[in-house]
Amino acid sequence: KAGVTQTPRYLIKTRGQQVTLSCSPISGHRSVSWYQQTPGQGLQFLFEYFSETQRNKGNFPGRFSGRQFSNSRSEMNVSTLELGDSALYLCASSSSQGGTTDTQYFGPGTRLTVL
């Protein structure tokens, strides 16, 4: 079974631009979560989608948004990029009929650099 895939793997943007990252979950998984990883703040939860609905949201500004499609693929968007948005963005999928005891499987991440 193919794992979680994220595209693109690397992105370079400039301040003020916007960016869209994509995540394809493991086949059959309906929950997709996004995390931001930075050297200073570590791993932080952004949001989670299940069946096209956002179920949970972390403590990030409204510039960070996401959506999920009917095939469970998910995108996250960051508008008006700031230097501090440079990070590795990780996507994780789980079957998540229950809670977070379901194993979350992580993709390789998208490395975003904001210049």
Next chain:
Amino acid sequence: AQSVTQLGSHVSVSEGALVLLRCNYSSSVPPYLFWYVQYPNQGLQLLLKYTTGATLVKGINGFEAEFKKSETSFHLTKPSAHMSDAAEYFCAVSDEAAGRRALTFGSGTRLQVQP
């Protein structure tokens, strides 16, 4: 809110030596606990998880962890380190009990294995 503290941002051991990575959590309710490993330029891979039941949890690659409620700890151990174990390790707790399907991660411990 739940939180995780990993003692020691860097741990160095000799090949064949015991690996001990420390994790303490705070939670007002019974926690769900996880250990993940991250190799360079890769996403996170689940090593093991504790939900309920047996407090000694065995994971992949010879790792195990013991949930100690009285000490609020979930330390990760491996009897004999291998060069391939060099990576960054993250302890995490779920926020399920707080109504959020998200993982709260510790700051990570980078494991070096000396030949």
